[in-house]
Amino acid sequence: MKSPTTQAIFNGSDFWLTDWTNKNEQMLKDAAQASMTESFGVNDTASTVSDFFTTTLPPETTTLQTPWPTFSEDPSTWWSLYWGSMDEVTYYVAIYAIIIVALFISSMMRTVAFFVMCMRSSVRLHNRMFRCIIRAPIFFFDTNPIGRIQNRFAKDLGTIDDLLPVTGLDITFIFLNLLGVLVVVAVISPWIIIPTLILFVIFYFLRRFYMRTARDVKRLEGVTRSPVFSHLSTSLYGLTTIRAFGAQRTFERMFDLKQDHHTSAWYMFLCTARWFGITLDLICFAYISVVTMSLALSTDGSVTGGGVGLAIANALMLTGMFQWGVRQSAEIESQMTSVERVLEYSRLPAEAALESSPDKKPEASWPTHGSIAFEGTSLTYKPGEPPVLKNLRCQIRPTEKVGVVGRTGAGKSSLIAALFRMTEPDGPIYIDGVDIREIGLHDLRNKVSIIPQDPVLFTGPIRRNLDPFSEHKDDQLWKALEEVRLKSAVEELPGGLAAEVTEGGGNFSVGQRQLICLARAILRQNKILVMDEATANVDPRTDFLIQTTIRENFKNCTVLTIAHRLHTIMDSDRVIVLDAGEILEFDEPYELMKTEHSTFTQMVKHTGSSMAEQLWKMACLARAHRLMKPETDAEEEIPSWFLGAEQQPPALHTHYTEAVQEEAEEEETDKQTTSL
The missing domain is CATH 1.20.1560.10 (ABC transporter type 1, transmembrane domain)
Structure with a gap:
């Protein structure tokens, strides 16, 4: 409304100036006409220039001395005619001044209102797009x-x-x-x-x-x-x-x-x-x-x-x-x-609701055991594309340590995406009997800890990286750092827990960043821990430290390990072997390696004979450890041949024997060469 008003005032000022100009023009004409009438005796009937020159003039003025009338006889006549309407000029000036002031105020109001409207619209667009991106x-x-x-x-x-x-x-x-x-x-x-x-x-x-x-x-x-x-x-x-x-x-x-x-x-x-x-x-x-x-x-x-x-x-x-x-x-x-x-x-499809509906909200202590069940679960990233997970069916018992292996593109990361509902799965996934599709994302993701392959640290103090929601005291934070052997390193930093973490954790090594993420998981004390190839990019010492810490601090938790290096899951209770989004095998590492043509055995073979021997020994030791639990009669369950250090898995025995024979032949050849 302000813009039409401003334009009306603007056009009104133009018309007012035009009227004022025409008025002054008419006044000049009237003054000139009156002056010529008095000077030359021109009557009022001489309305045109031709009439003026044909009018009979007095004898004393028949000779025109100057081209314009002179006012020597009575100069006040022209002056009074032109300036006699001084009040009228003041009137025009006053009205025009009022119009200019109104135009200025209206223009300012229009401009301010327009930019305020644009600013609010921009803020709303930004906030809406930001919410949709998040x-x-x-x-x-x-x-x-x-x-x-x-x-x-x-x-x-x-x-x-x-x-x-x-x-x-x-x-x-x-x-x-x-x-x-x-x-x-x-x-x-x-x-x-x-x-x-x-x-x-x-x-x-x-x-x-x-x-x-x-x-x-x-x-x-x-x-x-x-x-x-x-x-x-x-x-x-x-x-x-x-x-x-x-x-x-x-x-x-x-x-x-x-x-x-x-x-x-x-x-x-x-x-x-x-x-x-x-x-x-x-x-x-x-x-x-x-x-x-x-x-x-x-x-x-x-x-x-x-x-x-x-x-x-x-x-x-x-x-x-x-x-x-x-x-x-x-x-x-x-x-x-x-x-x-x-x-x-701003119109991107969003994830599911963050909060659970009142009738579906799980208890605060959920999950109390940590069991996971996939009941015909499938996952598709985009409608119309083939599924990346196909009809998964398996039961993971409470406190069980399960490894997940497979080739690149087998569906290991997709399994995590389904568990955290990064993409909505088709088919139920139960955690302690609760279908995760029916609860809010906050309730689900707050109860499942994850240590990713690429550790994520935020810019800010170490305290906030360990405890983003300020739920723990400092002594608990120090204890968690002590569990991952980082307490002394943090104490040496200026400010301790208040020391700043640079962007992406650049002032910490990859191993230290991974240990900070592990300390964060220890503080959460969730019943389910997911490790997404957490030790793939760290040195062997940090790898050993992470594995040891997990065994000590998460022994009463369900641990799901996405493995890139097989030795990290050889002591797992069971191993899921994925291929093309399907579960091919799900059993103990020892039992899988006993089968010559199993997919897991073929994966072990590809590591080489020396590494395969080490993996077999690790599987045997893990098997023995499980059978020697107090509630198990270990003397009857463990076969005598199982504890032999030289025992090789059937699937690897032929390959291992050939390697030993080749090595013996090479040694014999070297001896002959030396003697010559």
Whole structure:
């Protein structure tokens, strides 16, 4: 409402100036007429210049000495006629001053209100997109590079914050000004509307022609911009590796290539805009020429001097607004693609509800045992694609230590995704008899601990990394650090638990970051622990420390270990062997290795004869340890041959014998060579 009011006041000021100008013009004419009447005896009936020269003059004034009347006889006559209406001038000035003040206040209110509205809209768009990104399923982040997401928050939201409000205000101002100019021109000279409407039509079709290209070019510029952000992000993330391998020049050339693609698209966009501007200038020049000539050749006497000035001024302003309006309309349409991209991320599908419904909420002590049951569970990341987990059926008993092995792409990580509901599984998964699909994600994920392959640390104090929700006292934090052998290392840091962790935990080694994650899991004291190849990237000493800590602190918990190195799961109670999303085998490592053609045996074979022998011994020792539990009659259960150190698994015996024979032959050959 403020914008139409502002435009009405603006047009009112133009009409007021025109009326004031016409009034002064009429006063000058009246003063000149009165002066000539007194000086030359011209009567009031001489209404035209020709009448003035044909009127009979007094004898004493038949000789005209000067081209204009003189006021030597009574100069007060002209002066009184012109300045006699001083109160009227004051009236015009006062009204015009009031109009200017009202226009200033209205313009300020319009601008402030518009920018406040744009700011609130931008904040809402940002918050909505941020909430959707935070609640997006993990598959979204697997299919969208981080550079693309950063581009939405940086470039697109920057356009909405900085450029779109200014362009939108220009469009609003120009549209209302065009309406006001049309009204003014129609009042002064109605027939000028005809070329004006023709100009509208020309600009409309010209804009359509331009936008067909500009829209695609702008979209192309946006598409070529995202790879630049993605390349910068990945280069910064892997900067250490790039420098270690001396690949700086390769990545520089890759960046230059992506930057050249973006620059070429941006240059094309600028060139199309410049061509459009020049074309508009030529058309507007022709329009101004037509309007000016038509007013100059007008002979009907209905157009006053003030009206002519107002019409030409508005014509000049009209053409300028036409050009700027068409350019800005094209610009706002291209900028609205940023709004479109933000809205696209504001409508992302979200994960399930975070909180459980009152009738489905589990007890605070859940889970009390830690049993896990997969009852025909399948998992598909995207509708229409083949499932990555296929009809899984298995029971994991409370406090059982279970290893999960398989080739790359077998479904090991998908099993974790199903357990944490990163992607909604098809088919039930029961934890202590509760279907995890029926409870909230917070209730589920707070009760299951995980130690990922890539440890995650947050920027901030160590205390907050160990206890994000401030649920434990400092002595409990120190005890957890002592359990993972990190207490002395943290005590040496300035501030102790208050010491700052840099971005990504850069001031800690990979092993230390993994141990901090392990200490975090110890503090949670959950009944279920998932290890996603947690020792794949650490040194053997840290690997041994993690395995020992887990055996000591999680002996009463269910531990699910995703294994990359087989020796980490040889002491597990049972092993799940996955292949193509299906469970092929599920039994003790010892029992699986006794079967020559089992998949697990083939995996052990691929480690080599020496490692296979060690793995077999580890399986035998783990088997003996389980059978020697107090509640088991170990003397009757353990066969005498089982405890032999030289015993080899049937599946590996042939391979092992061949290796021993080859080694003996090589030694014999070396001896013969030495003797010669």
